Amino acid sequence: MLQTGTENITLYDDGVHKFIFLAWEEKEEEGIVQTNQYLIVDGNEAMLLDPGGAHVFPRVLANVSEIIEPSKIKYIFFTHQDPDVTSGITLWLSIAENAKIYISALWTRFLPHFGIYDQRRVVALPDKGEKLRLQSGTELEFIPTHYLHSTGNFTLYDPRAKILFSGDLGVAVFPKGQRYVFVENFNEHVKLMEGFHKRYITSSIALKKWLSIVEKKEIEIVAPQHGAIFKGENVKKLFDWFKTLKCGIDIIDEIYGR
Secondary structure (H helix, E strand, C coil), rough: CCCCCCCEEEEEECCCCEEEEEEECCCEEEECCCCCCEEEEECEEEECCCCCCCHHHHHHHHHCCCCCHHEEEEEEECCCCHHHHHCHHHHHHHHCCEEEEEHHHHHHHHHHHHHCHHHHHHEECCCEEEECCCCCCEEEEECCCCCCCCCEEEEECCCCCCCCCEECCCCCCCCCCCCCCCCHHHHHHHHHHHHHHHHHHHCHHHHHHHHHHHCCCCCCCEEECCCCCCECCCHHHHHHHHCCCHHHHHHHHHCCCC
């Protein structure tokens, strides 16, 4: 059956541990960056990944509520500080009353500007990364992804599901009416990724540093915060493409134009 992305899709499920892609809105939103949200459910607790801006909050809340009682969300992970990732933060903290925020230590001082004054609900991730042990014993890993594209940035590896939540790495920008959930034709998909990565990803040096960490891990799925999801052989193709990519300060003369 063709998966249109307008219904929740379970990417992994072993009966205790689940990794779920939360559905898109039925109608594409004009003039707004398309975003993906994900939910990890582990027994009786859950983590929400980059829940998105205030404008998508009602839709994401409805998607989560189809799976669990939102009060079971114990962790909310933000890869970085951008508004398409974080601007719904106060709404989520009012719904998930026991949840803590996991975000780079570099961005915690900016949270009061979103209305977050209670630092007891904030876990500042150190530059070199961190692990979070869930009740089942599964350890989720926050992987340093700095300068890709934010100064303080993390991706998240779920070793049980063998899924890497890659944030803004692997992002694609869909033309209107042409979005799809999973990458099928990698070479065609690259055309939708190039513009974003060349402009928003800081340098090939930072990219290769991140690759030196994630390529050692067993990864079956790469799930980005925008665009389509990579499975199977397309994971390796994505990493190989990153190795050849010139971006950011690598092509600074193109960006400045003179």
